[in-house]
Amino acid sequence: MAAERGYPVIPLTRAKLPALRSPHRGHPEVPPCHGGCGRLGHGVHDAGTDPFTIRRMFAAAPWATGYGIACGLPPHHLIGLDLDTKNGADGLTALLFLAEAHDFPVPPTIMVRTPSGGRHVWFTGPPSPPVPNSVGRLAPGIDVRGAGGYLVGPGSLTTHGRYVLAPNAPARPAPAPSALLTLLTDPLLAPLTPTRRASPQHTGAGYEPPPGVPPQPAAALVRFVRSSPVGQRNARLFWAACRAYEDGLGPELAARLTEAACHTGLPEHEARATIASASRRHHEQPC
Template identity: 60%
Template sequence: MATIDRQTATLALAHALSAAERGLPVFPLSATKLPALRSPHHGEQPPVRCRGACGLPGHGVHDATTDPAAVRALFAAAPRATGYGIACGRAPHRLIGIDLDIDTAYGNDSVGALQQLALHHLFTIPPTVTVLTPSGGRHLWLTGPADTTVPNSAGRLAPGIDIRGSGGYLVGPGSVTAHGRYRLAPGTAHLAPAPCPRALLRLLTPPPRGPRPPATEDARGRRGEGLVQFVLAAHEGQRNTRLFWAACRAYEHGFGDALADALTAAAVRTGLTETEARAAIASAARLTQGRND
């Protein structure tokens, strides 16, 4: 087992160095897909919010570098690393990751959802680097312009579509995790990350919003009715996806619990069982709570 671990770590370093040569800032990851180096400020009180200004390794994505000597030093300090992360939003590529997750439990069709967004907003995803994940999902690599900052988001575009932007990272191809290996999709290894279509970029960078006044009961009622109708319009194969998306929006706007019964009833009318509906709504509540904390 020790020999296999050493081989895995050696391969992880080799893949990371190859990525760094192409201008992609990298840092070591553990088998859990988390940074492999412990923070040098661990346990300090009060907590230290450092992004690497102290000069020590152990700041996750803020350690990412394209310098080969620095990459080797990071991996030497993390001998149990099994993979590497690629920092998004950094020059020269300013990488944007489109993470298309596969959630068989809730029937999320993230690929179909992206296709629907493309049809509705009139853009096409160009041929680009694509990384296949152990769970059956995929990461699409796109590049952004220098004057645009793309934020990270989870499920904002549609259920199962996460965005890795400034301050985020992607697991690099060749990395080994507890669930398997990340690998380049056939036919994409020779490609460079393609520019993000302008219409998609606008969706990823919503304009800043000023303070919102508290929603009135009438406004909440109208939004709630719209979400219920959205669930009722689901066809077979869309029911879990639509319910989960609607529940996320309701919880994000602060009336998820109040709308849960109506969403459940709507989902049951489309063919889900009450148990399935309640489970999807509970999952949406947990997800949005995690985002808002």
């Protein structure tokens, strides 16, 4: 059980929401109560590892079909990266690009497969500074679960299916690479994200990066393609070409991206076709 391994949990509904309603519903307290009243129903603030508390929560919510794991709490100070695959986003490719651009490894760690085909990647972090929650700030397709957030635990059953632990997962999550921690915690540091927009279902409008966020460096995109392993060559090239066209660098970088793809063993005609596809996709709708 997750709680036995030190992960604070709460019961969740099929909609992935906390299963217990707030005891202050209709009568909100000012400042908001985070559980000091002693009653249940404070969402992630109720999360714990104590067996009695857990039994009490689940007994009060027999309709719960899953559980959430609170992030940012001791002893693990869990950080979750929710890698999405919806609305044209590719969270896994975006994470690999960030790792390439900022020169940090993505270590073997716990991964949970989501019903939609995405993945939750677990890391541990230091007690401080706290990692904030965010949607699409790091890159389109990457949502961050930090202090005050939670991840749906493996084995949970939701409306869209069950969350499943990826095979061959290590017993414990790996520590987050220091360069990744810096991206997650420094609000003034510009992550290498597309400047056009974030995930539309969360923003509802065109995404504008914070002042000073530069376009993705051409050299980082070229390196990302040049380091593609077999099986990811076309996918990485298409993703990088989309990012280049979003930054207005598509025509300028086409030859360099083609050369980088050929370096990996991709035939030149196939590389050119992939870049042309990214160009058409960009003009029809943003990648």
